Amino acid sequence: DQGDSWVYVNESTREASGLTRDGLHRKALQNLTAIVKRPGLLRQVDNPPYLGFLLDGEHESSLVLIDDLWKAVLRDDCPNGAVVAIPARDLCMFCDADSPDGIIALREMAAKFRGQPGFVSDQLLLYTALGWSTFR
Numbered sequence: 001d002q003g004d005s006w007v008y009v010n011e012s013t014r015e016a017s018g019l020t021r022d023g024l025h026r027k028a029l030q031n032l033t034a035i036v037k038r039p040g041l042l043r044q045v046d047n048p049p050y051l052g053f054l055l056d057g058e059h060e061s062s063l064v065l066i067d068d069l070w071k072a073v074l075r076d077d078c079p080n081g082a083v084v085a086i087p088a089r090d091l092c093m094f095c096d097a098d099s100p101d102g103i104i105a106l107r108e109m110a111a112k113f114r115g116q117p118g119f120v121s122d123q124l125l126l127y128t129a130l131g132w133s134t135f136r
Helices: 011-017 021-036 060-065 067-076 100-112
Strands: 043-047 050-054 082-085 093-096 125-128 131-134
Touching (some): 050 060, 060 067
16 A cells, blocks of 8 residues: 555566565555554444455455454453454444344345455354354
8 A cells, every 4th residue: 555546566566576475464464554543534334134344345354353352342342252254355344242233244245246246255253262264
């Protein structure tokens, strides 16, 4: 992210920059964290039976990479674990793992975006104190 434009980094670009894969990953997380920390930009929304995050219309699905955010979700909203759907790059929705209605709604939303432009995944994820796993 160069502020006013995007640069997509392929393997040859990464190698030419001198960054290792780990270094590139760290830099990407720094950039994402800087966006998340902009005052008033990250908002949590309530859309029963699930919740969601709004950020900037580009990075919502990437929020799964910010562990501190999900630790707060466990503490404040999803004590049984957070079931998360990121069906498109601009969507990040979640509910408590003990919410059958929320899980059904997340599955429906994830399936709705399958094959659409910007599609990320129709697989639900689970975040607990142990970290991320696939939700079954």
